[in-house]
Amino acid sequence: MIIGVPKELKNNENRVGLTPAGVSAYRQAGHRVLVETLAGAGSGFFDEDYLAAGAEIFSSAREVWQHADMICKVKEPLPEEYAYFRENLILFTYLHLAPERELTAELCAKKVVAIAYETIQTDDGSLPLLMPMSEVAGRMSVQIGAQFLEKPHGGKGILLGGVPGVPPAHVVIVGGGIVGTNAARMAVGMGARVTLLDIHAGRLRELDDLFRGRLHTLMSNHYNIAEAVQSADLLIGAVLIPGARAPKLVTEEMVKSMAPGSVIVDVAIDQGGSIETIDRITTHSDPTYVKHGVVHYAVANMPGAVPRTSTIALTNVTIPYGLMIANKGYRTAIAQSRALARGVNVLNGHVVYEAVARSLNVPFVPLDDVLQDLPT
Numbered sequence: 001m002i003i004g005v006p007k008e009l010k011n012n013e014n015r016v017g018l019t020p021a022g023v024s025a026y027r028q029a030g031h032r033v034l035v036e037t038l039a040g041a042g043s044g045f046f047d048e049d050y051l052a053a054g055a056e057i058f059s060s061a062r063e064v065w066q067h068a069d070m071i072c073k074v075k076e077p078l079p080e081e082y083a084y085f086r087e088n089l090i091l092f093t094y095l096h097l098a099p100e101r102e103l104t105a106e107l108c109a110k111k112v113v114a115i116a117y118e119t120i121q122t123d124d125g126s127l128p129l130l131m132p133m134s135e136v137a138g139r140m141s142v143q144i145g146a147q148f149l150e151k152p153h154g155g156k157g158i159l160l161g162g163v164p165g166v167p168p169a170h171v172v173i174v175g176g177g178i179v180g181t182n183a184a185r186m187a188v189g190m191g192a193r194v195t196l197l198d199i200h201a202g203r204l205r206e207l208d209d210l211f212r213g214r215l216h217t218l219m220s221n222h223y224n225i226a227e228a229v230q231s232a233d234l235l236i237g238a239v240l241i242p243g244a245r246a247p248k249l250v251t252e253e254m255v256k257s258m259a260p261g262s263v264i265v266d267v268a269i270d271q272g273g274s275i276e277t278i279d280r281i282t283t284h285s286d287p288t289y290v291k292h293g294v295v296h297y298a299v300a301n302m303p304g305a306v307p308r309t310s311t312i313a314l315t316n317v318t319i320p321y322g323l324m325i326a327n328k329g330y331r332t333a334i335a336q337s338r339a340l341a342r343g344v345n346v347l348n349g350h351v352v353y354e355a356v357a358r359s360l361n362v363p364f365v366p367l368d369d370v371l372q373d374l375p376t
């Protein structure tokens with residue numbers, strides 16, 4: 001198979017879909033790898049590193065997309081990349097289609113085989129290709145929040161950990177999965193008072209045990225969220241219903257109840273966001289806006305700001321699945337791996353991931369039905 005690795009186009013997205021180590025793994029398995037020039041430079045991987053690993057360097061994204069059977073990316077394609085879509089091209093990347101109507105329509109119209117990192121799910125419910133980036137974003141959310149709480153950055157001017165004689169900041173985290181747990185670890189470590197809400201009592205029990213009393217857990221419901229948000233200095237949105245648009249758990253009224261200069265970091269923005277007052281995605285170059293006196297941060301590619309760490313962490317988990325697709329072809333690979341099959345979002349012009357179809361209110365066709373209709 002021919003694997004293509006174009007340069008990412010999203011604002012300040014310095015990650016890349018494959019490292020030289022990844023190229024070497026594909027080459028050893030007998031595949032060709034085409035890399036767009038400078039695709040890895042932002043992550044500290046240069047053309048000569050890719051060449052030494054056996055890649056072929058192409059000078060334009062167009063050539064890479066055109067010649068590849070499978071494109072390995074990081075983020076969802078941007079509109080300027082839609083022209084490269086074609087029937088049976090395998091697109092292996094984060095897609096976050098629930099809030100992306102236009103992209104979904106393009107993938108369907110061009111009959112791309114769209115496999116989303118974020119919905120590849122093992123039988124125990126975990127999301128192995130989302131996990132490392134959620135670890136990164138969860139940890140970043142607290143350092144970003146701490147920065148925007150500083151007065152020169154528009155915040156109320158408080159130190160997360162306080163100092164002796166002065167109370168610490170109150171950090172409220174909605175969602176106790178990978179992002180939430182990593183955010184809690186950082187916030188507790190910095191000395192903040194931390195409250196975390198989740199809808200699963202079992203998860204709250206695990207976290208209570210893990211943090212040994214240094215984290216306050218609360219059942220997530222409208223009443224408790226409103227109560228916690230009111231006194232939050234830093235609010236972190238970290239919910240996920242796999243594949244679906246994030247539920248708007250924090251209402252505009254709740255945001256209005258926050259003190260001026262408080263900060264919201266909505267990590268769940270890539271799935272549409274969990275805060276009612278977040279009406280747009282922000283970028284690393286213009287990361288915040290102020291509404292009702294509260295600083296809002298809604299960057300959908302947070303790990304892109306720490307690309308060296310993130311690229312290595314991401315490709316550590318994507319390469320085994322990518323190799324499965326390349327070695328066996330996508331049809332055999334998804335027949336043999338239920339986890340990988342759950343990653344297929346669009347196939348032969350149909351949305352085959354139910355939560356995406358429901359979020360976009362478009363027809364859902366089960367994956368097996370689409371596979372049955374495909375010519376062998």
Ligand SMILES: NC(=O)C1=CN([C@@H]2O[C@H](COP(=O)(O)OP(=O)(O)OC[C@H]3O[C@@H](n4cnc5c(N)ncnc54)[C@H](O)[C@@H]3O)[C@@H](O)[C@H]2O)C=CC1
Nearest residue numbers: 133134137175176177178179198199220239240300301302
């Ligand atoms: N902005 C960015 O750059 C990045 C965003 N993310 C996003 O962060 C979000 C969270 O990801 P993970 O932590 O990996 O997901 P996860 O599946 O590990 O955790 C989600 C948690 O939300 C909880 N939850 C669901 N409904 C809830 C509700 N009504 N109230 C409270 N909790 C609720 C679940 O029980 C679960 O514990 C996802 O949307 C993910 O795509 C992840 C990495 C980077």
Ligand SMILES: CC(=O)C(=O)O
Nearest residue numbers: 133270300301302303
């Ligand atoms: C998960 C995701 O959206 C990211 O890493 O950018």
